[in-house]
Amino acid sequence: MVSRVIPVETFDLVIFGATGDLSRRKILPGLFRRFCAGQMPPEARVIGAARTEMDVAGFQQLVSDAISEFDPKNKATADDMQRFQERLDYVAIDAKGDDGWTELAGKVRKDVVTAFYFSVAPSLFGDLAERLRSNNIATSESRIVVEKPFGHDLQTAKALNATLAKHFDETQIYRIDHYLGKETVQNLMAVRFGNILFEPLWNNHFVDHIQITVAETVGVGGRGSYYDQSGAMRDMVQNHLMQLLCLIAMEPPNEFEPNAVRDEKLKVIRALDPVSPSDIVRGQYSGTDKLSGYLEDSENPDSKTESFVAMKVAISNWRWKGTPFYLRTGKRLRDRTSEIAIVFQDPPHSIFEAQEERRGNVLVIRLQPNEGITMRVTIKEPGPGGMRLIEVPLDMSFADALDEAHDVHDAYERLIMDVIRGNQTLFMRGDEVEAAWAWTDPIIEGWQERGDKPRPYDSGSSGPEDSLMLLHRDGRRWREVRA
Structure with a gap:
């Protein structure tokens, strides 16, 4: 082809x-x-x-x-x-x-x-x-x-938007988030809105919860002075993870047109509930014999900046009320991977004997590495011995499924060409940026007022132990982060 x-x-x-x-x-x-x-x-x-x-x-x-x-x-x-x-x-x-x-x-x-x-x-x-x-x-x-960064908070984001608006119309401004240029992120919209198979199930009646993970193995390195003024919340959650959340949760736009898509994303941000302090875990990586800790990398021995954030997020609208979204991102974690996992509910009644190891259907969209989509389904284990159920993946890695003519391109390639075409679909609008900061600012201000310190976690681990409890208390668990 x-x-x-x-x-x-x-x-x-x-x-x-x-x-x-x-x-x-x-x-x-x-x-x-x-x-x-x-x-x-x-x-x-x-x-x-x-x-x-x-x-x-x-x-x-x-x-x-x-x-x-x-x-x-x-x-x-x-x-x-x-x-x-x-x-x-x-x-x-x-x-x-x-x-x-x-x-x-x-x-x-x-x-x-x-x-x-x-x-x-x-x-x-x-x-x-x-x-x-x-x-x-x-x-x-x-x-x-x-x-990015499109401001440091809501006030600076508004000031930046106002500065650009003095000289350019909103239709001329392309706020680039390279995550939206990733082939798999765009495929999320294709999977949702191009297949009748998923969209009827894409709601709180069938989805148990959704996990969004962006894990990095590197520390802050040479970005220490910048990162100490930013942290994982500003650097990753307010933009990258927020955009992924919007694409998962948004309503179908009436057409695949820039403002129609961005209108629906904006509605999601405005429907986000405030986050309780008990639903947030902040962490800061510690050093090892071979790796420096965050305090050394940032050159600030008193830093309270987080290199890890995990949080439980709720969306108050008809589609998602009652379905939690669990977000986590961090540096110096065990593996480098970015994925979205849609965990579906179990069947309302099982005709098979209970098997504790079964975890139901999960649709996983992998952003990096090895971009692709996996659907976990339950089948009968081959061979005699009764009806033993096992889980198998229906796996499509883009690199394996598509020929060389369909190589997965770098996000910047797609986005720059979209600028030349005048297509703003995959770029953030000014009101969208401001709405994201309006939701993020109270969270950051809350832990600053309380004087909260991030929990230490070992470099090369899965993050602070408290992040595991964020799901365990709800009877759920994080997916294992593996490259």
Whole structure:
């Protein structure tokens, strides 16, 4: 089967912060893969912009080096790289001053799609937006891409939205969350709304509970100073896990259209109940003989910042009332994995002898590693000896089930091309961001007022013991986190 590549219009994409880590790791390699896939029109261009003084040849070499380092499995030829480099340009620019803006204005065309990727600190968003307008570089049709964090709390999120709104309409602003670009996350919508098999069961009458896990094996490392001001709640729950929760819980939109989808996500956030302190577990990883602890990594011996959060969340609407959602995320855990598990209720009456080890049907959507979908079902164990029941997985790993023409692409590839197409479906809207902070802020303020300290947990474990009790007290248990 041949994968159908949807073409895009000719574009100029300006990457502010083009020499930075995110650009080199994700944005530039992703653009090169889209170029090799034939998705970049012949006249499309990528213009790097950063403080670093270098000529175009220097930037071309930087791009080549980045692709070699961060996309070593790429099978592209030297000719592919040369043709891609011919699309590249570069401008040394001062985000807060005047240097470079006249030169950039002379390079960006007005008769093609123009997009500006703010791969810089949020403190520079306003400066970039203002100068794009004052130098007549951006038009009413231009698009800007901004990375998280979208504020530190509700107040700063509102201020950031107001700053961007001074210069760009909401239809021009693309708040990027790379989790929404993952193939499996998009497949969650396809599974729900493209198959009659699941949607009738997707409610509190048939679903016992839902678990969302995003586990990392790494610590905060070189991000210690940033992370100590953020923590797992701000860094992961308020955005990544919130988006996954919305896609699972949302009502079917009337059409697969950006605002229709985002309207339904917003309704979920607004239906979230406040979270009781007894339904939250915070943790902080401890060091070992071989690994440093959080306090060493953050360089703050008195830090009360959490590197782990587990919580029980309730949604007050007709579809989900009474069905708990259990969220957990953390660093320095046993395995690196991200998954969503929809645990269905047991049959109302079993005609078979009770077997304690049976756990019922579970639909698991794996985000990483090995993206795919697994459905656990009960069957008869083969062989004589009576009706013995066992559980088996119906497993679809994307890497195994799809041919090379359907390779699972990096999230940034999909999202950047959606920006060029003008499709905001997988991007957060301003009111959605503010609603998420409005729910998150009281939780954070609560443990700060109480002076709560995060519970220590061993590096390489499953997190604090109290997180297990979060489910055990409800007669449930976390799924084993295994890569």
